[in-house]
Amino acid sequence: MSEYTKPLPYPTIESEPFWEGCKRRELLLPQCRQCRGYWFPPGSTCPHCWSTEWDWTKASGRGRIHSFGVYHRAYHPGFEGEIPYVFAVIQLDEGPRMVSNVVNESPDKLECDQPVEVVFEDVTEDVTLYKFMPAA
Amino acid sequence: MSNLLGKYAIAGVGHSKLGKVPEMGPIGMFAVAARNAIADAGLTKADVDGLITRGPDDVYCHHQRVGEALGLNVTYSTSTDNGGASQVLGVAMACMAIDAGLCNTAVVGFGRDTWSRTHRTEAARKRVNIGIQNQGEFGPEFGWFGAPSNYAVSARRHMKLYGTTKEQLGHIAVAFREHASRNPNAFFQKPLTIEEYLGARMIVDPLCLYDCSIYIDGAAAVVVTSAERAKDLKNPPAYIMGFGFGNRLSGWFEESNMLTTGAKEAGEAAYRMAGIGPDDVDTAQLYDCFTQMVLLQLEDYGFCGKGEGGPFAASGALRLGGRLPTNTSGGQLSEGHTEGMLQIVEGVRQVRHEHGPDRQVKDAEIALVSGHGGNTACQSAMILARDAS
Ligand SMILES: [Zn+2]
Numbered sequence: 001m002s003e004y005t006k007p008l009p010y011p012t013i014e015s016e017p018f019w020e021g022c023k024r025r026e027l028l029l030p031q032c033r034q035c036r037g038y039w040f041p042p043g044s045t046c047p048h049c050w051s052t053e054w055d056w057t058k059a060s061g062r063g064r065i066h067s068f069g070v071y072h073r074a075y076h077p078g079f080e081g082e083i084p085y086v087f088a089v090i091q092l093d094e095g096p097r098m099v100s101n102v103v104n105e106s107p108d109k110l111e112c113d114q115p116v117e118v119v120f121e122d123v124t125e126d127v128t129l130y131k132f133m134p135a136a
Numbered sequence: 137m138s139n140l141l142g143k144y145a146i147a148g149v150g151h152s153k154l155g156k157v158p159e160m161g162p163i164g165m166f167a168v169a170a171r172n173a174i175a176d177a178g179l180t181k182a183d184v185d186g187l188i189t190r191g192p193d194d195v196y197c198h199h200q201r202v203g204e205a206l207g208l209n210v211t212y213s214t215s216t217d218n219g220g221a222s223q224v225l226g227v228a229m230a231c232m233a234i235d236a237g238l239c240n241t242a243v244v245g246f247g248r249d250t251w252s253r254t255h256r257t258e259a260a261r262k263r264v265n266i267g268i269q270n271q272g273e274f275g276p277e278f279g280w281f282g283a284p285s286n287y288a289v290s291a292r293r294h295m296k297l298y299g300t301t302k303e304q305l306g307h308i309a310v311a312f313r314e315h316a317s318r319n320p321n322a323f324f325q326k327p328l329t330i331e332e333y334l335g336a337r338m339i340v341d342p343l344c345l346y347d348c349s350i351y352i353d354g355a356a357a358v359v360v361t362s363a364e365r366a367k368d369l370k371n372p373p374a375y376i377m378g379f380g381f382g383n384r385l386s387g388w389f390e391e392s393n394m395l396t397t398g399a400k401e402a403g404e405a406a407y408r409m410a411g412i413g414p415d416d417v418d419t420a421q422l423y424d425c426f427t428q429m430v431l432l433q434l435e436d437y438g439f440c441g442k443g444e445g446g447p448f449a450a451s452g453a454l455r456l457g458g459r460l461p462t463n464t465s466g467g468q469l470s471e472g473h474t475e476g477m478l479q480i481v482e483g484v485r486q487v488r489h490e491h492g493p494d495r496q497v498k499d500a501e502i503a504l505v506s507g508h509g510g511n512t513a514c515q516s517a518m519i520l521a522r523d524a525s
Contacts, residue, residue, distance in 0.1 A: 009273035019273075041274050047386070067296070067394070069288030070341035075281035084341070087280045089289050089389050097389045101278045107341070112296040129277055 004124050006078035015042045017056055022128040025120050029094055031057040040096035061118035062135065063092040070107045090116060090132055104133040141409055142524035144231040145366035145373035147241075148177025148359035149481040154321050154472055157353035158252050162191045165355035166247030167205040173243060173357040178370025181206070186233055186242025186360075187213040188226040190475065192249070202245075212239040219509025220423055220475040221381070222246070224516035227480065228379040230360035240361065246477035247355025254351055284348060286512050287426035288340040290394040294431065295342065297395070297443065302342055304446030306333035308427040309346040309469055311454040316466025318456075318495040323350045323472040347427040352472030356481050363524055374484040377412070377502070377519040380405025388512040398515035399436035399506065407438075410519040412502065414438035417519075419486050419497040420460055421479035423508035424467040433506055434460075437517065461497045476507040480518070487522040 011019050021028035029038045032046035033053040045052055068088035074080040086102045088110075102110060103119065115135035122128045150172025152165035160168075166189065174184065187210050189199040198215040212233045216222035223246050230242035253260065275281075294300045310330055316322035328346060336344040366373035382398025382405075384390075407413055414437055422437075424430045431445035439460055440448040453459040465471045465482040472478070483503035489496060501523065507516040 006279070007276035009277045010271060011273060015273060066389070067289035067293040069285055069292060069343070070338070071279055071281075071285075072338040072341060076276070076279070079279045082279065084338075085279055087278050087285060099275055099278055099280050099389075112293055127277075131278075 006123070007076060008124065008127050014044055018042050019127070021056065021058075022120055022130050027059045027061050027118050027130055028056045029059045029092070029096060030054050038094045038096050040092075040098050059092055059094050063090045063116055063132070065089075065102060065110060065112055065114045065116055066091040066097055067112050068102060068110055086110060088132065101131045102133065103131050139409065140231050140235060141377055141411065142375050142521075143363055144234060144360060144376045145363045146227070146358045146376065146480070146484050146520065147361050147366040147369050147373055148173045148175070148179065148371065149356070149484045150174070150176050151356035151478065151481060152247065152354055154354035154474075155323050155352050156251050157249070158256060160249070160353070162195070162247045162249045162355065163201050163205050165249070165353065166191060166202050166245055166357065169245055169247060169355035169357040170202070170206060170243050173245070173359050176371060177359040177361075179241065179359060181208065183241050184208060184243055185210045185212065186230055186239035188216060188229055188242060188244045190216045190222045190226065190246045210239065212242065217510070218383075218507075218514040218516070219511060220425065221507040221509045221514035221516040223476045223480055224379065224505060224507040224518045225381065227358065227360055227376065227518060228516070231376055231379075234360070234362060241365070242360045243357055244360055245355060245357030246475050248474065249353045250351040250473065251353045283425060284340040284343055286388050286394070287347070287428040288343045290432065291342050291428040294395060294428070294443075298446065300431070300443075300446035303330060303334060304450045305347060305427045305431065306330050307449045307452075308424075308430045308454060309333055311449070311452075312424065312463045312467045313470045315456060315464050315495070316470035319466050319471055322466040322470050323352050324466070324470045343426060343428065346469070349425050349468035349473040350470070352474070354472060354474050354478075356474055356477035358480055358484065372488045372522070374487045374520040374522070375524040377521045378406040378408070378410030379516070379518040380407075380409065381517075382515040383510075383513055385513050395432070396442065397432050397436050397508070398513065399433045399508070399517065402506070402515040402517040403437040406504070406517040406519050410521075412519065417460065417502050417504045418500040419464060419483070419503045420462045421464070421483045421486075421503060421505045422462055422467070423476045423479060423506045424463055424469050425473070425508065427469065429508060430462070433508070437504060437506070456495065456497065464495055464497060475509065479507075480505050483518075483520045487520050489522070
C-alpha cells in the first residue's frame, strides 16, 4: 500500500469512540437516554434536551443524500489524483446529518434524496473512514 | 432598550487601497481606512472614543493592534468574531455603546491581506490551504474544504426543491460584474457574459469560478456617531434606521438552515426597528461570498418568495435600473471580499447620492446592507436611510 497522503481525522476526547467504532465496521451515534434523540458530530451534551446521560448506539448505516457537490479543484495535494470527487451531506435514517463521500457511482448519476448505505474504508493501519454508496 | 430608530448615523466612510497591496499588512491598511473615514466625517483623532474591529482570525486582540497603530486611547473597544456578519454587528454595537453612554464616536472597520496571504507566491497559496485543512475531523478527511462546499450543497438542494438553474445564479454574477465595470476600485471590471459564466471551470459543482468571491487585500471603515452630531459634519449622514441579527448556530446542515438562513430573523428585526418592509428598500448591498448566498438572502429578506430567488435574479431586478439594484459596487464577487465592510461603505454612498449617474441608484432613500459568516451561521442586517424620518 502506497503512503496515504490525504488529511486524516484529528479525533477529540469526545469523538475517539466514534472512530474506534469505524474500525469495527460500526457507525456509532450518541443517543440520549432521556429524550432518545441522536446527534452528530459527537459531543458530551444532548443538543435536544441537554441531558448528559447518553450511550453510543450503532446506527443502521442507511440514509439519503441530502445534498452533494463535486470538487473539480484539489485544495489539498492528496486529492490531486481524485478530482472530480463527490462529497455529500448524508441524512441518516436516525436523524443526524454528516459529511462524507459518495463512492462507487459516477457523480452525474447522483441525486439529492437518493438512498445510500455506509461502507468503511481502512485508509491506514489506525484509521478507518466511513463513506457512503448508493443503496442496493 | 429604547428604540434606536434614526438616533445614530454613519458620518464617514473610507477604505485603503484595494486589490493587490503587498506593500502593506492588514493593520496598516486598516489604519489608512480609519484615517480616511475620520477625515470623510470631518472629524479628527481626538473625536474618536470607540473602536470596533475585525481582521485576520490569527491576530490576537485585533482591536488592540489597530488602536496601537493609530495611537488611540478609547473608552470602548473590542474585536468581533461573527465572521462576515461582524461588520454590520460592529456598527450596531457602536450604536448601542453610544446609547449606553459608553462612547460618543466610534470607528468600525475590517482589514485583511487575503490576496497577499494566498496569492503572493504559489508556495504561500499551498501553505494557507494545507494549514487550514490538516486540522480537525468530519470534513478534511473527505476532501471537504471550507466555504465553497457549504454553498454548493445549498445550491444543489435549492435546485432540487425549487428548480433553480445554474443560469439563474449566473445572472447574479453578471449583474454585479456590470456594476463593477463602473467602479474603478473593483478587482474585476471587464464585463462578464452569461455565456462566459456558463462556460467557466467548475470549482465545486454546481458552483463555478464566477460563483465565488474574490480574495483581495484591503480595509474599510466607517464612523458611527449620534444623528444629532452627524447632521453638522462634513458629509450628509446615512441614518441607521434599524438592524437585526439571526444566528442559526445549530449549523448549516441542520434543519433547513442551508435554504432558509438567519437572514430571515435578521431582516424581520431590522425592518421592525425601521418601521419599513422589503418593498421600501431602494438598493440592497448583500453579503456575496458566493452567488448562492445572494439568492438565499433575496428570499430571506423578503424581496421575493422562498424558492423564487432564481427567477428574481434572472429578471434583471438586481441591475442598476432594475427593481432592486444590488451590490452596486460590484460586491465581493467583482469588487473584492472585505467581509462585507465595503457593502456598508457602498450603502452609505448610495443614500448620500455620492455617485455619478452611471452608478447612482436614482433617488435612493433606503439601503439594506447585510453581513453573513462565522462559518455560515451568522446573519446581520442594517437599514440605512437618507432621511431620519
Ligand atoms: Zn436528549
